[in-house]
Amino acid sequence: MEITKTAIVSMVGRPNVGKSTLTNKLVGRKVAIVSNKPQTTRTRITGLLNKDGCQYVFLDTPGLHKPRSRLGDYMVKVVEDTVTEVDVAALIVEPIPNIGAPEEKLIAQIEEAGIPSILVINKTDTVKHEDLLAVIAAYAARHEFDAVIPVSARTGKNLDILMEEINKFALEGPQLFPEDMVSDQPERQMAAEIIREKMLLLLDREVPHGVAVGIEKMETRESGTVSIYATIYCEKASHKGIIIGKGGAMLKKIGELARRDLERDLGAKVYLDLWIKIKEDWRNNQYQMRNFGYQDE
Structure with a gap:
C-alpha cells in the first residue's frame, strides 16, 4: 500500500474515559494496556494504522489529573506536551453534561494552539439519547469543535464515522513509520x-x-x-x-x-x-x- 497522507492524532482526556480502549480499537490491535483503575497509562503510547493510503498515528496519553508525586508531574507533562503537537486533537469525554477542570484545561490548550479538534463522547452505550444531547450542548457552549462524535469504544459504535472525520485532517506526505509497525514501543x-x-x-x-x-x-x-x-x-x-x-x-x-x-x-x-x-x-x-x-x- 502506498502511503500518501499522514494524520497525527492526540488522544487526550481525564483518567478512565477510555482513551486506551479507543486507541486499541482504532488500531485493530492491543497496543496500550487497559484497566478500570485510573492512571493506568503512564507515558505516551503510539498506535499506528495504515488504511486507504493514509498512515494514522494515534498518541495515547495518561489521563490529565492533579499530580501527587513526581511520577504524576511527569504524566501531566506528557499530556501537555502531546495535546497540541498534532494534526488534530481528540478530546475524549464521558457522557456527563458538565465540563470538569481537566476538560477545561485541555480545551484551553487546544484554543491557544489553534489546532483542529474533535469531541469524542465515549461510553454512549450507557446513556439514553436525550441525555447525550445535554452533553453535546454543554461542550458546544464552551468550544466550537470541528466535529462531535458520540462513540462506544467497547462496542465499536460510530468508530467508522470517527475515522472519516480524522481523515479530513490528514496531510499530504510520506509515511512516518514502517508499514508493519503497530506501535513504537520496544x-x-x-x-x-x-x-x-x-x-x-x-x-x-x-x-x-x-x-x-x-x-x-x-x-x-x-x-x-x-x-x-x-x-x-x-x-x-x-x-x-x-x-x-x-x-x-x-x-x-x-x-x-x-x-x-x-x-x-x-x-x-x-x-x-x-x-x-x-x-x-x-x-x-x-x-x-x-x-x-x-x-x-
Whole structure:
C-alpha cells in the first residue's frame, strides 16, 4: 500500500474515559494496556494504522489529573506536551453534561494552539439519547469543535464515522513509520506493561499504583522459547507481601495471565521469571523514574 497522507492524532482526556480502549480499537490491535483503575497509562503510547493510503498515528496519553508525586508531574507533562503537537486533537469525554477542570484545561490548550479538534463522547452505550444531547450542548457552549462524535469504544459504535472525520485532517506526505509497525514501543517495554496490567487487574487499592516493572533480560532460546526475566518494584514491604500472596498464589496468577498475553503478542512460547524488590517512594525519585522509562522524550 502506498502511503500518501499522514494524520497525527492526540488522544487526550481525564483518567478512565477510555482513551486506551479507543486507541486499541482504532488500531485493530492491543497496543496500550487497559484497566478500570485510573492512571493506568503512564507515558505516551503510539498506535499506528495504515488504511486507504493514509498512515494514522494515534498518541495515547495518561489521563490529565492533579499530580501527587513526581511520577504524576511527569504524566501531566506528557499530556501537555502531546495535546497540541498534532494534526488534530481528540478530546475524549464521558457522557456527563458538565465540563470538569481537566476538560477545561485541555480545551484551553487546544484554543491557544489553534489546532483542529474533535469531541469524542465515549461510553454512549450507557446513556439514553436525550441525555447525550445535554452533553453535546454543554461542550458546544464552551468550544466550537470541528466535529462531535458520540462513540462506544467497547462496542465499536460510530468508530467508522470517527475515522472519516480524522481523515479530513490528514496531510499530504510520506509515511512516518514502517508499514508493519503497530506501535513504537520496544518489546521490553510492551512486556513490562503487560505484567503491570495484570497487577492492575488483580490487586486492590493503592498497591498497583506503586509498582513498576523492569525487564532485566529478554532473549530467544534455540528452541524458539522467549525467556523473560522481570523484576516488580513496589514501595512497601506490606505491598510485597500482597503481590506474592498466600503461598505465592498471587504472583503465580500474575505470571500466568501475563505469560498468556506475551505468548499471543510475541507468537512464541514464553518462559517468564518474576522477582519482587522494594524501592521506597520511587515515584518521587527522578533517577528511579528514568530507570523505569519515565523520562522526558
